[in-house]
Amino acid sequence: MSYLQTLRETTPLIHNLTNEVVINFTANGLYAIGAVPVMSKSLDEVSDMASIASGVLLNIGTVTSTDIEAMLLAGKAANEKGIPVVLDPVGAGATPFRLKTCHRLLDELEITAIRGNASEIAALLGEDQWQSRGVDSTGDGNVVKLAQQAAASLTCLIVLTGETDVIATKDETVVCQNGIPLLGSITGTGCLFSSLLTAFLSLEGPSVEKATEAISVYTIASEMAAEHANVQGPGTLHPYFLDALYNIRPEDVRKRQKVEAR
Amino acid sequence: MSYLQTLRETTPLIHNLTNEVVINFTANGLYAIGAVPVMSKSLDEVSDMASIASGVLLNIGTVTSTDIEAMLLAGKAANEKGIPVVLDPVGAGATPFRLKTCHRLLDELEITAIRGNASEIAALLGEDQWQSRGVDSTGDGNVVKLAQQAAASLTCLIVLTGETDVIATKDETVVCQNGIPLLGSITGTGCLFSSLLTAFLSLEGPSVEKATEAISVYTIASEMAAEHANVQGPGTLHPYFLDALYNIRPEDVRKRQKVEAR
Amino acid sequence: MSYLQTLRETTPLIHNLTNEVVINFTANGLYAIGAVPVMSKSLDEVSDMASIASGVLLNIGTVTSTDIEAMLLAGKAANEKGIPVVLDPVGAGATPFRLKTCHRLLDELEITAIRGNASEIAALLGEDQWQSRGVDSTGDGNVVKLAQQAAASLTCLIVLTGETDVIATKDETVVCQNGIPLLGSITGTGCLFSSLLTAFLSLEGPSVEKATEAISVYTIASEMAAEHANVQGPGTLHPYFLDALYNIRPEDVRKRQKVEAR
Numbered sequence: 031m032s033y034l035q036t037l038r039e040t041t042p043l044i045h046n047l048t049n050e051v052v053i054n055f056t057a058n059g060l061y062a063i064g065a066v067p068v069m070s071k072s073l074d075e076v077s078d079m080a081s082i083a084s085g086v087l088l089n090i091g092t093v094t095s096t097d098i099e100a101m102l103l104a105g106k107a108a109n110e111k112g113i114p115v116v117l118d119p120v121g122a123g124a125t126p127f128r129l130k131t132c133h134r135l136l137d138e139l140e141i142t143a144i145r146g147n148a149s150e151i152a153a154l155l156g157e158d159q160w161q162s163r164g165v166d167s168t169g170d171g172n173v174v175k176l177a178q179q180a181a182a183s184l185t186c187l188i189v190l191t192g193e194t195d196v197i198a199t200k201d202e203t204v205v206c207q208n209g210i211p212l213l214g215s216i217t218g219t220g221c222l223f224s225s226l227l228t229a230f231l232s233l234e235g236p237s238v239e240k241a242t243e244a245i246s247v248y249t250i251a252s253e254m255a256a257e258h259a260n261v262q263g264p265g266t267l268h269p270y271f272l273d274a275l276y277n278i279r280p281e282d283v284r285k286r287q288k289v290e291a292r
Numbered sequence: 293m294s295y296l297q298t299l300r301e302t303t304p305l306i307h308n309l310t311n312e313v314v315i316n317f318t319a320n321g322l323y324a325i326g327a328v329p330v331m332s333k334s335l336d337e338v339s340d341m342a343s344i345a346s347g348v349l350l351n352i353g354t355v356t357s358t359d360i361e362a363m364l365l366a367g368k369a370a371n372e373k374g375i376p377v378v379l380d381p382v383g384a385g386a387t388p389f390r391l392k393t394c395h396r397l398l399d400e401l402e403i404t405a406i407r408g409n410a411s412e413i414a415a416l417l418g419e420d421q422w423q424s425r426g427v428d429s430t431g432d433g434n435v436v437k438l439a440q441q442a443a444a445s446l447t448c449l450i451v452l453t454g455e456t457d458v459i460a461t462k463d464e465t466v467v468c469q470n471g472i473p474l475l476g477s478i479t480g481t482g483c484l485f486s487s488l489l490t491a492f493l494s495l496e497g498p499s500v501e502k503a504t505e506a507i508s509v510y511t512i513a514s515e516m517a518a519e520h521a522n523v524q525g526p527g528t529l530h531p532y533f534l535d536a537l538y539n540i541r542p543e544d545v546r547k548r549q550k551v552e553a554r
Numbered sequence: 555m556s557y558l559q560t561l562r563e564t565t566p567l568i569h570n571l572t573n574e575v576v577i578n579f580t581a582n583g584l585y586a587i588g589a590v591p592v593m594s595k596s597l598d599e600v601s602d603m604a605s606i607a608s609g610v611l612l613n614i615g616t617v618t619s620t621d622i623e624a625m626l627l628a629g630k631a632a633n634e635k636g637i638p639v640v641l642d643p644v645g646a647g648a649t650p651f652r653l654k655t656c657h658r659l660l661d662e663l664e665i666t667a668i669r670g671n672a673s674e675i676a677a678l679l680g681e682d683q684w685q686s687r688g689v690d691s692t693g694d695g696n697v698v699k700l701a702q703q704a705a706a707s708l709t710c711l712i713v714l715t716g717e718t719d720v721i722a723t724k725d726e727t728v729v730c731q732n733g734i735p736l737l738g739s740i741t742g743t744g745c746l747f748s749s750l751l752t753a754f755l756s757l758e759g760p761s762v763e764k765a766t767e768a769i770s771v772y773t774i775a776s777e778m779a780a781e782h783a784n785v786q787g788p789g790t791l792h793p794y795f796l797d798a799l800y801n802i803r804p805e806d807v808r809k810r811q812k813v814e815a816r
Contacts, residue, residue, distance in 0.1 A: 051577050051593050052650065055314050057479035062526055067479065068383065069313050072356045075389035082386065096595045124606065127599035187755025215800065217581035217591065259521065260784065264586055272527025276477065317740035324788055329574050329741065332644065337651035344648065383746045426576050480745065534789025538739065 032280035033233055033243045038064035040200030042084035042232045044227055045108075047101050049072050049091025049120065056267075059222040062275035063247070066228040071100040080107035087225045090131050091120035104141035109224055109261065114142040114231040118224035122146065123153030136184065142231060143187035144180070144239065145224040148173050149179050151190050152224035161225060174292060178203055187237050189245065191220060197241045204242050207288040209249030210256045214270070218250035221249050246287045251275045294542035295495055302328035304346035304494045307370075308487055309363050310543060311382065314480030317530075321484040324537040325489040325509070333362040341452025342369035347494035347542035349487045352393050360393055365402035370529050376404040376487035376493040380486035384408065386416030399445065404493060405441070405449035405488040405503065410435050413442045417491045440465055449499050451507065452491060453482060459503045464480045468506050470551040471511030472518045475533070484509050485510050513537045515548065555806035557757055557767045562588035563637030566608035566756045569632075571595050571625050573615025573644065583746040586704055586799035587771070589753040595624040609756035611749045614655050615644035625737055629663035636753040639667035642748035646670065647677030650806065660698035660708065666755060667711035668704070669748040672697050675714050677703045698816060702727055711761050713751060713769065715744060721765045728766050731812040733773030736779045737795070739788035747772050770811045775799045777810065 043066045048056055053069055060067040070079045071094070077210035080086050088101045107111040108115045119132045130155055135141065144151070155176075156242040177190040179200035190196040213219045223245070230244035231237060255261060257268045305328045315331055322329040332341045335358070342348050348370040350363045370377045376386055381394045394416055397403065406413070417438075439452040439460035452458045458469040475481045486508070493499060493508035513536035517523060520532045567590045573581055584591040596605045597620070604610050610632040612625045623626055632639045641654045656678055661664065668675070679700075701714040701722035713722040719730040737743045747769070755761060769799035775798035779785060782794045 049593070050312055050574055051444060051581050054479060054578060056528075061477045068313070068386070069354055070387075071354070072389065075387040078387040078389065091591055092595070095598060124592070125594075125599040125602040127596065127602065130395060180757075215585045217578060217585060234542065262796030263800035264582065265793035265800065268582075268796075269531060269793060270526035273525030274531075275528075276525035276527065290510060291497050312574055316578060316741060319575050320788065320792075323739050323741060330648070331573070331616055332649075332653065333616070336619060337649040340649040340651065531789035531793060534792075535787030536789075538787035538789065 032283065033230055033235065033240055034280055034283065036233050036248055037172040037229055040233070041066050042229050043068060043082065044085050044229050044232070045070070045083035045104060046087045046089070047076070047104055048089035048221060048225070049093070051091060052221040052222065055218045056222050056225045057246040058272055059231065059275060060225055061259060062272045063226055063229065067082055071097050073100055074218065076100045076104040080104040081111060083113065085114045085116070087116050087118065087228045088135060089120060089221055089224060090128055091221060093131055098134065100136060102138055105135065108141045114228060115139055116143045116145060116224055116228040116231065117141045118221055119144060119146045119150045119154060120221065122150040129153055141186050143189060143227065144184060145189040145191065145227055146209050147192050147220060148190060149276060150177060151169055151188065151222060155180055155183060174203060174205060184254045187241060189241050191223065191230040193246070195245050196260065197211050197238055197245065197248065199238060203292040204238060204291055205290050206245045206249065208246060208286065209254060212256060212267055213252045216268055243283065246283050246289060247278060250283055250286045254278065254282065276288055281292050294545065295497065295502055296509055296542050296545065298495050299491055302495070303328050304397065304409060305330060305344065305493050306347050306349060306487055306494070307332070307340070307341050307345035308349045308367060309330060309359065309366055310349060310350070310351035310483060310487070311355070314483040315351060317480045317485050318487045321537060322487055322533055324534045325488055325491065326521065333359055334515065335362055335365065338362045338366040339369040340507045345372055345379070347432060347490040349375045349378050349380065349490045350397060351392055351483055352379040353483060355393055358413055360396065364400055365396060371402045376490060377401055378407060378490040378493065380484055381406060381408045381412045382483065382485055383386045385414040391415055401472060403448050405489065406446060406449060406453040407453065407489055409439060409454050409482060410452060412452065413438055416541065417445060418440055432531040434463060436467060440542060448518065449503060451503055453485065453507070457507050457511065459500055459507065460538040464500050466500060467552050467554055468504065468507050470508060470509065470515060472514050474526060474529055475514045478530050480549050504551055508545050508551060509540060512548045513540045513546055514543065517520060555747045556807065557754055557764055558771055558804055558807065560757050561753055565754050567588050567592060568609050568611060568753050568756070569594070569603050569607035569628060570613070571600070571621065572613035572745060572749070573617070574612060575615060576745040579742045580746050580749045582796055583768060584749055584753065586796045587753065591749070595621050597627065600624045601631040602788045604628040605635055607637065609638045609640070610751040611640050611642065612659060612751045612756055613642040613644060613653055613745055613748060614652055615745060619656055622658065625659060626662055627661065630637060633664045633812050636680055639663055639753060640669060640671055640752040640755065642667045642676045642745055643668060643670045643678060644745065646674040647703055653677055658749040664728050665710050667751065668708060669713040669715065669751055671744060672714060674699060674711065675700055675707055679704055679707060688743065691697070698729060708746055711765060713748065713765055715769070719769050719773065720780065721762055721769065723735050725763060726762050727816040728762060729757060730766065730769045730773065732770060732777060732810060733759055736780060736788060737776045738789055767807065767812055770804060770807050770813060775802045775812045778802065778806065
C-alpha cells in the first residue's frame, strides 16, 4: 500500500499557520491530495486547533510578531501530542527578522522537518554562498552536501527542493529528479509542498520514505499537468496541477519516479 | 422577474468580513454573479463601510479577537440601517473559541440568516451527534429536522448546506437537491455561497424565496460547470464554476431546479 | 530594446504592501511578467525588505492602522534608497479613513506614481462628481482632464485606468485604448497592474514611456487572453490572462498598441 492511498483513506487534518499569499492555494492543494486543511493563527484557539490536528505546518512567509506567538503555542501543543511539526523558512536569509524567527522556532520547538530551497537552508546554517533575494532561491552550490550538513547541524529531517530535490537525515540521503521548472512560476508551490509533506509525515512509517513519496507525488503531478494540451503557462498550469494532485494514482508514481539513495 | 436578474440590474454592494483563505474567491464569485464585493475588517472604517453596503457577511473562518470587534461594529451599523447580516459559523464546533464567538455575535447582533453545514449548525445548538473536524462537515443525522430546530431556537433563517440543502424558518422548510459533490473539494465554496446569499437577501422579497433561488443558482451553476469537457478535477472546476455563475440565466434555474417544500 | 525585455532580464524584486484580497493574484502576476514579488507588512522587517527591493507598492485595499505604519516605514526606506514608490488608493472615496490614509501617505512620503480609477483619483482631489461605491469606479467625466489636474495638484505621475487609460505628468499626457471590459470582472486586476507598473518604473528610462509600455503590455495581454476559445467568462479569463502576461512578446505590443499623446 502506498502512503498516498493511506493519506486518501485517513484524510489527515493539517493545521497550517501560513502566509497570506499562499493560504488559499495551500487549502485547495491539501483538499486535492486528499487531506483536510484548517487555517488559524488566532492566539485564542491555535492550541486547541493543533490538538485536534494530525500535523502542524509553520510557514514564516508573511510572519508578524503575533504570528510567532501563535506558532509557538501551536507547535508546543503539537509537540505534547507527538504529531509532526514542519517548518517552512520562507526567505530566511532575506531579512534579519526572518532568520531570528526561524532560530527562535527551532530553539523552542521540536521541529520534525524543515522544507526550504537551497538559499533558505544555507541561511539557517549561516552560510553566505547561497544569496537570498526575496523569497527566491538562487546559487549553484552542492545541494546534496548542503542538505546533509543541515540535517546534521539542525538535527531534523531536511527536505531541500529545487531543480534537484534532496531528502536528508544524519543517516540517509535521497535525491529526487522529477518535476518541471514552470512550477516555480506559480507562487506558493514550495509552501504548498511543505503542507503536503506535513500530511505525509503524519502517517505511520519511516520519515525518509514518507518524504520521498511526498516529493515524488508532488513533482510527478506537475509533470502530468504540464503534459496537458491546455497548459500554456503558469496561469493554466495552476488548475491542471491541482487536478493532477487530485487524480494521480500510486501507479503513476511507481512508473515515473526518479529517486536515488546517496 | 427572477431575483438573479434583479441582482444583476441592481449590483448590490456586499461588505464581507471574512476569512483570509476565501477572501479572493469570495470577491471573484460576487463579481461573477453580478454583485459588488468590498472587504474590510479595519476598526477605523467598518461602520462606515457597512453603512454604504446593501448587506453584511460575517465569516469566522480565521477570526481573531480584533476581527470580532470589527464584526460587532459592522453588524451594529447594518442593524441600524436595516440591511441583512448573514453569519457563516465556519468550524463552529472545532474549538471553544469559535463557538463562543458565534454565540457572542448571535447575542449582540440581529442576525438575518445563518449559513452552515450540518456539524456547524449542530454545534450552535449544543448537539454532539454531528462531529466537527476542522471546518469539514461529517455525520448522517436528519438535516431537515436539524435546520428546523435551529430556526426555532436561533430565531433566524437557517440555510443548511450539504448533499441536501435545507432552508428553514420557524414556519417554512424548503429542501433543495441540486449540486455536485466535487464542489466540496474547492476551499471556500460554502463561504462564497454565504456571501451570495447575503447579496440575494439584500433584494426586496420573501426571505425563503430569495434563499431558495440563491441556493438553486449556486448549485445549478456547479452542475453546469462540471458538464464542461475541460473539467477533470477541483482545479479546473474552479474557473469553470466562476464562469457558470457569470453565465447562468434564469431559465437554466427554472429548468433544472429540484426544490420541494416540506 | 523594450522595457518588457529588460524587465525579464533583470527580474526586479518588488516589495508589495497590499491587500489580502489580491495578494496571491499579485504575486502570480508579477512572476508571470518576469518580476519577483515579495510581500511583507511586518513592522519588524518592512524597512529591511524595502531596502533590498527595486520598487515598493502601497495598496490600501484592506488597510489597518498597523499597515499604515508599515507603509510609512517601507516608503521611507524606499525614498532613502531612491527606488520608486507607487500608491494604489483603492476605494479612496468609500470611507473617510481611506481618504485620510491616502493623504497621510502622500504627505509623509515621496510618491513616484498613483495608479487608480477615475473615482479614486477624483476623491484624492476632493471632487464629488465621480461617486465612489466600494472599490468600483463609476461616472462619466472627462478622465483626461482629471488625470492632468491630479498630476498638477499631487505632483507625481498619474496612471488613471478604466475604459480609457490615461498617463499624465504636469508636462505630458498619453491616452491608451487597449483592453477588454471583462478584465474588470476579476478582482484585483487594477491592483495587480499597480504592482506591474512598479516593476516597470524600477527600470532605467523616462517615466511616461515606462508607464505607457506597462499599460500596453497589460491590456494587450488581456486582449490576447480573451481571444482564446476556452475563455468564456471571468473564471477562465484568469488563468489565460496570467499565461498571456507570461507569453506576451515585445512585437505583440508593437503590433497592437493604441497609444496617443495628447
